[in-house]
Amino acid sequence: MSLDALIRRALTDEIVTNFETERVRRDGELIQVSISTAAIHDADSAVYEVVAVVSDITERKRMEADLLEKEKLRLALNKEVELRNMRNRFMSMISHEFRNPLSVIVSSGDMLERYYARLSEESRSEHFANIRTYAGQLTDLLDDILALLRAESIGPEFKPAPVDLAQLCENAVGEARLKAQNQWQIHFANLVGQTIIKADEKLLRHALSNLLSNAMKYSPPQSVVSVKLWQDNRWFHIQVADQGIGIPPENLKRLFEPFYRAENVGDVPGTGLGLAITKQAVELHDGQLEVESAVGLGSVFTIYLPASLAT
DSSP, X not given: OOHHHHHHHHHTTOOOOSEEEEEEOTTSOEEEEEEEEEEEEOTTSOEEEEXXXXXXXXXXXXXXXXXXHHHHHHHHHHHHHHHHHHHHHHHHHHHHHHHHHHHHHHHHHHHHHHHTTTSXXXXXXXXXXXXXXHHHHHHHHHHHHHHHHHHHHHOOOOOOEEEEHHHHHHHHHHHHHHHHTTSSEEEEEESSOSOEEEEOHHHHHHHHHHHHHHHHHTSOTTOEEEEEEEEOSSEEEEEEEOOSOOOOGGGGGXXXXXXXXXXXXXXXXXXXXXXXXXXXXXXXXXXXXXXEEETTTEEEEEEEEEGGGBO
């Protein structure tokens, strides 16, 4: 916009302040300028004079550009540090979570191969059970890693179709009870009855299974894990509550980051992937995942799914 145009606008009582543009000085140098105009009125409110102030802001703009470039560099460095930390956590997790199950599988397999005839039927069954259990852990771990890598490279696989939400919860609870082997009490309260929604059954079941697995893993034996399904005007709620170790407040903000684990998990095995994948699965349904927790008092995870998913 030219200075003449600014003055014409000021004459019509349109006050323009801090309009920035480029101008060429007499020596040919291109500079940045800020132009402000103001109309001065007489006693009858008529404009009799227009004041225009032109300021050279070239140096200020150069400083702003330098600050912006430094901020971009800082963010890039922070991102690089975070990626490096994530890689280190990943390598540490791989080393620990793969090595331990593999060691048990190799050990049990070796015992069966060397001493099968000498072992009692009970000992054989125990070694076979170890192999099945830890092979299952490795399969679950690989599934989590592949799901995360697939989502980052080509986007998460999302195939919504009609599914009975209550039955999905019932099935997930049933599987958890089998895994619990009477070590934990798992209660399920269905307050909605049969409800058909359009959702990806595989993703939601995986999400709920992760929450149930964590609830048992971080809770003492014989404690209660409660699952509750209900609905209000906006959401379907799926809540998983435990009586476990709880989560320190300073860890809650990063709880859903891949490979991140709370400080108080101790030697409890885990990858830090389950909650990240659960959150992603819920958000693909335009839902939310929230957690309330206190150290020593347990945790409550709630999945919110839009009521509009109902068919």
